[in-house]
Amino acid sequence: MAHVNGPTGPGERLTAMLHRDPGESAHPLRADAALAAGAGLLGAAIAYADTAMRPDALGWALLAGAALALVARRRRPMAVLAVVVACIAPYQLLDNAHMGPMPIAMTAMYTVAVTGTVRRAATVGACVVGVAVTGMSFNGVHRAFDVFRTSGWLVAALVFGVALRNSRAYVAEQRAIAARETERKLTEERLRIARDLHDLLAHSITLIGVRTSVAAHVLTATPDRLDRAAVAAALDSIADTCREARAELRTTLTVLRADEHGPLPDLTGLPELARTAKAELTVATGGAHVPPAVGAAAYRIVQESLTNAVRHAGPDATTRVRVEAVDAVLEVTVTDDGRGGAAGGSGFGIVGMGERARSVGGTLEAGPRPEGGFEVTAHLPLLPRLDDHPLEVTA
Template sequence: MTEGREPWTRGPRGDALLAAATGVFVVLTTVLGTGDPIAVRPVPWTGWVLMIVACAALAFRRRYPVTVGVVTLAASMVYYPAINPDGALLVTLIIALYSLASAGRTVAAGVIGGLAIVGSAFGEYGTDASPLGDAGMFLLVSWLVAAVAVGAGVHTSRRSREEALRRRAIEERLRIARELHDVLGHNISLINVQAGAALHALSRGGGGGGETPAAKALAAIKETSREALRELRGTLGVLRQVDDEEAPTAPAPGLRRLPELADRSRAAGLAVDVETEGTPVALAPAVDLAAFRIVQEALTNVTRHAGAGRVAISVGYGRDDVTVDVSDDGRGAGSRASGGGSGIDGMRSRAEALGGTLEAADRPEGGFRVTARLPYGGAA
């Protein structure tokens, strides 16, 4: 089976297959008699229409379960009093009731099943026909009740499995949060403290204070590690929020912090230009965060691999989406390929997860360019 695709027996194709198989079964049980030899019984055109409608409706049982339940109920209530010969059209209603209950629509399944029982009881005991008899009536009620009960049981079992998976996911998130805190938090804190101590020692030792390249580099390391700690605490707060809804979390970074990002890159020796096109709009948190992270990763790639001297960052607010563009005058795609990382793939995954696109390629005039387009309504 191809990864990420449903088995062909599930989903819409599976429902269409079920509808077709049910249709064959209903037609055969209606048309073929029980004598020896087996005779073909004529069915009026109204009977064919009702059978086709009821069976075809099953192809939509997952998407429109209530509608399918009503259609199969109506078809059965019209067919059995008015059409001869009888057949197994009732099986379409049984399948519809099971589908309703397994989708969690137990009340709707009970109401439709109850109407079917009341209608059958009226036809059996309120008229002189009595087509079912007591035994037949008992079997009919049993089948309808069993369809709802089994469907409700399947729904409950499915919910239990989903809840167990959710609990395991929460436990894994909390474990990751603890690991991040123990490893990254400790090491980044040490970097921050040691950079501050070295900067203080350099200043006291007469090394030029904050004007020398070494002092500037240490100041940038201290500021960057402080910012990394702040974002780490915010991320840990989000991970732990599943355990404590009142846990304080730092606001997620977004494009409002683009100037800070540019300043840190300038401290690393890059000439960074930032411009905005269009009228800024309030972005959904997920879109705002993704745009910021894409720019951040693009700048990191430039700093580590490109050997660039200048970077241009552009943020454009269009009618339907926001565009972030990061262009540099460095060595191009070859330098990034040699880095062995997955930064571009990660950026592309962020964009595509929100329904957007990301393009990354060499510029004709030299250097490299990353352009991401993120729809405003990409995610909540």
């Protein structure tokens, strides 16, 4: 069973809590009630410590009312702030301990800032500070300076709320980007699987069909003089093709299960591929190093091109394959002199070849030749490197 590791340390838990959307809390009412109780108790402790301006019974009631309003802060932040201001304004006018309501007021201001826009936070902050300055100025000019001093705490709560809101928005955006990137990679992986299965099955099924037709022709053409050896050879070749397809399919599935690029066919498999399709092959890589991804792309492009040629070029057509390295580019050319009908297929094969070429930063062109037949040309970039044993093959 898989386990997802969550935040372990206090710092990580605090960071996760700050970046979590308030609406995602499992028990929002319980959390807000606990916060209201904490802010109320802290404010009461501050007010009680001020022996010169300790609140009277009405002051304590107003302080308790402001703290109680915080229970609904998540659902109605602006209404809660209005109630808090309505309770704190007479509390301050009655000349109670001025710093007592500060935790409650800061919590309400922070909630407005973290749940709304910057414009709303700035407007609310200006109004609340203005109301506080105006109200306290009735108690004497020296009280206004106290309000200016405590207003800094309110502004700090607003700034913190706005900053945290922006941080949460940034985290949410990054998560959305990561989700889109994951979806893009999954889509690319599905396309890659489709290409691999198409290349594998289309090539193998085409060869099986051709060889089955040969066997059927031998059986029906001269039934009196049955060439048992030819029939046996055709059936053996069909069995060999089935075994090869099964082995390659197993390899492909192993790579997919491992979620990594495992062993894929490269240029060394081209001679056997060309021999099976009865094509003329020339491979000349010189001293260039062919990366595995480029080699696999070239192999698949040649394989698909030969499959199309077998299907559409006609039985008497000649197919030529040339793979050579020219100026740090691997050029793959597959031509036939048949009917040129490869372009008339479903198109998925040519689309897949184009995707394979683009996957390694290359290009591909495919279409009928002016002199007849069909041609596929791919240019796949590679890095040149001297090699003690360059590959030179002519078949």
